[in-house]
Amino acid sequence: MKALFHTGGPSGWGEALGGHPWSLAPVGGKPLIEYWLEWAASLGISDVRLVLGDGAEEVEAYADDGSRWGLQITYGFLKPGISPESYLRRSPEQWQEGLLYIAAPVFPRRLLDRDADGKSRLPVPGPEGCWLVPACQGAAACFLSSDARTIRSFIAGTAPATSRDWAALGIDPLVLADMKAYYQLNQRLVKGEIVRYVRPGFGGGDGAYIGSNVIIPPSVELRPPLIIGNDCRLHPMAVIGPDVVIGNRVIVDRQTEIANSVILDGTYLGRNLEIRDRVVAGARLIEPETGTILDIEDPWLLAPLGVSFRLVDGVRAVLGWAAAVVLLLLQAIPFALLYLLLRGMGMGRFRLSQRLAVRAMRRRLPFWSATDESSRLHRLFTGLSLDLLPMLALTALGQLWLCGHTPLHPERDAELRSRLRCYYPAAISYQTLALDDACRSEKTANALYYERYRSPLEDCRILLNVLIRRFLMMLAGR
Amino acid sequence: MDMRIERHGEKAVVVVSGALNAAVVDGFREQVHAWMKANEKVTQYVIDVSAMDFIDSAGLGVLIALLKRVTERGGDIRIAGLLAKARVVFEITRAFKIFEIYETVEEALRAES
Numbered sequence: 001m002k003a004l005f006h007t008g009g010p011s012g013w014g015e016a017l018g019g020h021p022w023s024l025a026p027v028g029g030k031p032l033i034e035y036w037l038e039w040a041a042s043l044g045i046s047d048v049r050l051v052l053g054d055g056a057e058e059v060e061a062y063a064d065d066g067s068r069w070g071l072q073i074t075y076g077f078l079k080p081g082i083s084p085e086s087y088l089r090r091s092p093e094q095w096q097e098g099l100l101y102i103a104a105p106v107f108p109r110r111l112l113d114r115d116a117d118g119k120s121r122l123p124v125p126g127p128e129g130c131w132l133v134p135a136c137q138g139a140a141a142c143f144l145s146s147d148a149r150t151i152r153s154f155i156a157g158t159a160p161a162t163s164r165d166w167a168a169l170g171i172d173p174l175v176l177a178d179m180k181a182y183y184q185l186n187q188r189l190v191k192g193e194i195v196r197y198v199r200p201g202f203g204g205g206d207g208a209y210i211g212s213n214v215i216i217p218p219s220v221e222l223r224p225p226l227i228i229g230n231d232c233r234l235h236p237m238a239v240i241g242p243d244v245v246i247g248n249r250v251i252v253d254r255q256t257e258i259a260n261s262v263i264l265d266g267t268y269l270g271r272n273l274e275i276r277d278r279v280v281a282g283a284r285l286i287e288p289e290t291g292t293i294l295d296i297e298d299p300w301l302l303a304p305l306g307v308s309f310r311l312v313d314g315v316r317a318v319l320g321w322a323a324a325v326v327l328l329l330l331q332a333i334p335f336a337l338l339y340l341l342l343r344g345m346g347m348g349r350f351r352l353s354q355r356l357a358v359r360a361m362r363r364r365l366p367f368w369s370a371t372d373e374s375s376r377l378h379r380l381f382t383g384l385s386l387d388l389l390p391m392l393a394l395t396a397l398g399q400l401w402l403c404g405h406t407p408l409h410p411e412r413d414a415e416l417r418s419r420l421r422c423y424y425p426a427a428i429s430y431q432t433l434a435l436d437d438a439c440r441s442e443k444t445a446n447a448l449y450y451e452r453y454r455s456p457l458e459d460c461r462i463l464l465n466v467l468i469r470r471f472l473m474m475l476a477g478r
Numbered sequence: 479m480d481m482r483i484e485r486h487g488e489k490a491v492v493v494v495s496g497a498l499n500a501a502v503v504d505g506f507r508e509q510v511h512a513w514m515k516a517n518e519k520v521t522q523y524v525i526d527v528s529a530m531d532f533i534d535s536a537g538l539g540v541l542i543a544l545l546k547r548v549t550e551r552g553g554d555i556r557i558a559g560l561l562a563k564a565r566v567v568f569e570i571t572r573a574f575k576i577f578e579i580y581e582t583v584e585e586a587l588r589a590e591s
Contacts, residue, residue: 270535273571273572274569274572275570285570294562294566296566296567298535298567300534300535301534301535301567302570361500362497362501364501
């Protein structure tokens with residue numbers, strides 16, 4: 001018997017979790033995918049295929065080779081827009097001995113307690129019939145069968161008409177159709193209504209499960225039931241609980257109270273806040289009843305905690321700052337001369353436009369605006385990239401990166417900003433050479449590309465590309 | 479951020495529009511303080527935020543500082559017309575417990591001190 005889990009499909013609510021793949025969304029302190037892998041292991045399955053989509057890198061980093069669960073995990077990829085079942089059709093014969101298939105946010109709720117020895121074997125499905133959970137739009141959210149004929153018909157797209165009773169297998173699969181279902185499941189788990197799971201963390205006698213490397217000063221008040229993940233820091237006089245699930249790498253600043261809420265991994269909660277009945281994902285506040293999302297653009301209140309800050313970003317910051325200072329020094333005198341000339345002749349000026357700078361702070365950034373772009377003086381000014389000097393000054397002041405994303409407009413680019421997990425507003429970007437700001441799809445593609453492939457080398461490439469091409473364009477008279 | 483202050487007898491309405499954030503709080507504070515100094519008899523203020531689409535912790539801080547200043551003189555500050563986004567900021571920062579919140583300016587002006 002084999003398992004195939006599709007982690008990249010749309011969930012309808014996972015996108016609200018701030019860019020993390022929904023399969024890694026914490027449920028009762030553990031990622032959802034971990035329940036799937038445990039289910040596969042408890043059925044005696046060892047061969048698991050994870051089909052990845054959005055967030056592939058994170059899912060792969062988490063599940064690795066599956067040895068933690070005694071599984072052998074292999075990976076596949078599915079292009080967006082292609083149905084998960086089509087993956088099965090590529091080589092249908094390999095699934096015929098038995099198939100556990102999940103392609104939607106399904107929580108396999110256990111109906112049976114673990115054995116006295118702590119093992120968690122579940123009844124293996126018989127050879128006849130199938131167990132099926134339909135999802136929306138006629139597709140299957142979850143399928144389990146060991147009958148070759150049934151599996152063939154399922155793969156062929158003629159899903160079996162009836163499902164056998166899941167209770168016979170000791171499982172009740174819950175489809176997490178919306179944010180409300182996700183939130184309520186977390187609340188049920190933390191309250192202990194579903195008691196058949198080994199919850200993460202130490203303790204538990206009084207309903208408080210606390211992970212490793214969690215700093216809790218004496219003045220913090222813990223009101224169980226609650227679950228706190230690993231590597232968290234609670235500041236003095238914070239009040240946590242009741243019914244709170246806190247993920248990994250969360251900071252709760254002093255005097256903040258949290259109750260009946262789910263706080264996702266890598267979130268900072270500012271000082272003296274009161275969070276009740278919410279899901280918080282980084283700077284995103286979600287009202288679970290209605291699914292209303294609100295991005296709090298104030299890092300003193302809510303903020304993501306370096307979601308994927310890597311060592312390479314530190315190197316980029318240092319090198320970028322040094323290069324900006326050098327460029328500033330080189331450009332200062334020619335800038336002063338040419339800018340005074342251009343201003344004096346009324347041929348252009350810097351216009352301030354509100355954009356999101358580092359830490360998503362709104363700042364008015366200077367953009368060069370020429371009245372006569374064909375003039376030689378203007379071409380010399382931009383050909384020497386002197387129009388970038390004020391931005392370089394902001395880079396030197398730490399308000400921008402040297403190379404990165406084009407600074408986004410708080411309103412016009414809100415959608416793009418919400419798609420970016422990491423945002424590096426910069427003086428120079430792929431867009432610096434673009435003639436206008438109109439090509440939104442290119443802007444989106446560039447932003448997503450940079451987020452994924454940023455590196456000191458890529459920054460160097462962008463910088464040289466912009467400086468050299470602008471210079472050549474000046475020489476060519478364009 | 480744009481603001482104007484309208485006097486309604488012994489009360490004043492401070493109309494704030496746009497974003498009340500760290501970039502503009504200094505100007506906002508100075509304008510309000512100057513108006514308060516010139517109109518010392520006014521002790522009841524209504525902040526009309528029905529056109530304020532964004533507020534951050536700095537903006538909230540300046541409102542709390544104004545509240546402290548006004549209450550020291552025996553007055554009061556009420557907030558009217560909170561939009562959804564600003565309302566959430568008021569909720570999570572517990573500013574709801576500090577300010578009297580009204581749906582409209584008219585309600586805030588009518589309410590007894």
